[in-house]
Amino acid sequence: MTLAAPFSPPSRPGVMKILRKSNGTFEILSLPGDADLERGEYIVAVEGKKALILEVIDIEYADIPGLLEDLLRELTLQNASVSLFDPHKIGSVTLAIRESKKIVSKLRAVLSEGEVKSSSLWIPSRFSSKIRRISTNEVLRHVRGEPLIPIVIGESFGEQLAIDASELDSSLTIITGRKGTGKSHCTKVLLYELVKKGCYALVFDINGEYCGLGEGKKGGDNEISEKVVVARPCVNFKVGLETIGLEVMLDILEHVFATPQNSLREFARLWESLERERELTVENLLSEVRRAHMNEAIRDAILSRLQVVFSSGFIINGDYDPIPELFGSREDGILVVVDLSRLRPMIRRMVVEYVLSGVSQHLSDGSIPPLFLVSEEAHLYVGETYWEDIVTRMRHLGISPIFVSNQPDSIPETIYRQADNLFLFNFLNENDLESLSKFSHVDAETVKSIAPSLEPGQTLVIGKVVGNIPVLARIRDIDAKVLGNTKKFFKTLETKIQ
Ligand SMILES: Nc1ncnc2c1ncn2[C@@H]1O[C@H](COP(=O)(O)OP(=O)(O)O)[C@@H](O)[C@H]1O
Ligand SMILES: [Mg+2]
Numbered sequence: 001m002t003l004a005a006p007f008s009p010p011s012r013p014g015v016m017k018i019l020r021k022s023n024g025t026f027e028i029l030s031l032p033g034d035a036d037l038e039r040g041e042y043i044v045a046v047e048g049k050k051a052l053i054l055e056v057i058d059i060e061y062a063d064i065p066g067l068l069e070d071l072l073r074e075l076t077l078q079n080a081s082v083s084l085f086d087p088h089k090i091g092s093v094t095l096a097i098r099e100s101k102k103i104v105s106k107l108r109a110v111l112s113e114g115e116v117k118s119s120s121l122w123i124p125s126r127f128s129s130k131i132r133r134i135s136t137n138e139v140l141r142h143v144r145g146e147p148l149i150p151i152v153i154g155e156s157f158g159e160q161l162a163i164d165a166s167e168l169d170s171s172l173t174i175i176t177g178r179k180g181t182g183k184s185h186c187t188k189v190l191l192y193e194l195v196k197k198g199c200y201a202l203v204f205d206i207n208g209e210y211c212g213l214g215e216g217k218k219g220g221d222n223e224i225s226e227k228v229v230v231a232r233p234c235v236n237f238k239v240g241l242e243t244i245g246l247e248v249m250l251d252i253l254e255h256v257f258a259t260p261q262n263s264l265r266e267f268a269r270l271w272e273s274l275e276r277e278r279e280l281t282v283e284n285l286l287s288e289v290r291r292a293h294m295n296e297a298i299r300d301a302i303l304s305r306l307q308v309v310f311s312s313g314f315i316i317n318g319d320y321d322p323i324p325e326l327f328g329s330r331e332d333g334i335l336v337v338v339d340l341s342r343l344r345p346m347i348r349r350m351v352v353e354y355v356l357s358g359v360s361q362h363l364s365d366g367s368i369p370p371l372f373l374v375s376e377e378a379h380l381y382v383g384e385t386y387w388e389d390i391v392t393r394m395r396h397l398g399i400s401p402i403f404v405s406n407q408p409d410s411i412p413e414t415i416y417r418q419a420d421n422l423f424l425f426n427f428l429n430e431n432d433l434e435s436l437s438k439f440s441h442v443d444a445e446t447v448k449s450i451a452p453s454l455e456p457g458q459t460l461v462i463g464k465v466v467g468n469i470p471v472l473a474r475i476r477d478i479d480a481k482v483l484g485n486t487k488k489f490f491k492t493l494e495t496k497i498q
Helices: 067-080 091-098 136-143 183-196 241-256 261-276 282-291 296-311 322-328 345-364 384-397 413-418 430-436 444-453 489-497
Strands: 016-022 025-030 042-047 050-061 101-112 115-117 130-134 150-156 159-164 173-176 200-205 228-231 334-339 371-376 399-405 421-424 458-463 471-475
Touching: 016 130, 025 042, 025 050, 042 101, 042 136, 050 136, 050 444, 101 136, 101 444, 136 159, 136 471, 150 183, 173 183, 183 200, 183 334, 183 371, 183 399, 183 471, 200 345, 228 322, 241 261, 241 296, 241 345, 261 282, 261 296, 282 296, 296 345, 322 334, 322 345, 334 345, 345 371, 345 384, 345 399, 384 399, 384 413, 421 444, 430 444, 444 458
Parallel strands: 173 399, 173 421, 200 334, 200 371, 228 334, 371 399
Antiparallel strands: 016 025, 025 101, 042 050, 042 130, 050 101, 101 115, 150 159, 150 471, 421 458, 458 471
């Protein structure tokens, strides 16, 4: 990649100096006032036509020889209220030295004659290189160029920040952080912009908070109103028994309802015979199970489960297939929100199992377009077997998964290893931070230093969407109704009092 623009000369002589380097970590010495940098900000060390791009991850006091003695002398003098005679005015210099700071930064890229070299061993001179602050956008211009499909997600150190949406496409993205730090909000911003650009997406909405994405804050329409479809399982979202098919039905009975193998075999036999006779209906299945000759324990096992499955009202008679209908209504992008919030856990898993298999099948025969699949807290409704399936087979078929979770250890290690993008929100807990170090696009030290200091709404974006350099961003707001806030007792009380 070539340099977008030559380096502008530093506005004043560099007053930061490289102190030492160990692997990818550079320690930079700076005098007071020059170190008012923040975690996540970028600095560049330029020498001739080469430059190091470094990201600040921490600021510490510099270790100065004799500092302890100095501090003690200062204490003693302050105590005795003695002012020192300083005829040569060296006091301010000494003060500056004593107040010097050490900026801990990580190497993100080496630019050499306009090209990005990731494995270059070049390091600049400690004495003559010029170090200055550089904006996130300038860094991105150098390492990534202009984004192919920009979507503005917020700002980075005062400048608008656009990620490259083309790098979300057919990628695996993880959004994680503590509760209440802005993960769902960030997901909504991404979906809002993607759908606006004509993409297709499906959200498993466990808290019922995405249903308002098509409504403006003040209640009217917003830019995506016509593209948001809320699918309420068992209400306006049902599937025909013939459409669901024996294979998916067996998967549901086995994985969701833990049906024993011998019961599954009996069930399959009854299903096939009803299907042959073109008599496959919910009622006939139940009465066949009651009537057929079989072991009582096997009968009970099937019957009790089928009653739960059918009493939900999600599966109806006939060959009604809701998926092409959901995605086929527009040519310019659709967001399907599957509202799982009012379902019992078993039914929720059953719906998800059906949707995943239905979507895969329609993707493989080309009857629906490739889509983004958003799952929040997927461990609550996605069986063990499906994690692998989503990231391997289903991704191949055209699904770009976005996993959102406040429990990073609930996401299997293989998912981290394969993830292309990570939106990291605040985490304080050591164990949570440890789980994240399995994500291979960033070093553990950066994560452990930056994640605990992130404010609500602030995220560290890592991965292909930002040219593989970690970028700190403050997520913007969108004109959509915020739903799903936890109902709080004291808040209710407060409103009553007012
Ligand atoms: N960037 C933002 N701009 C405006 N409001 C935000 C932003 N990020 C989060 N919020 C608000 O803060 C609250 C918590 O955010 P949310 O995304 O639900 O957190 P999480 O999903 O991490 O638990 C919500 O009410 C949300 O609307
Ligand atoms: Mg949330």
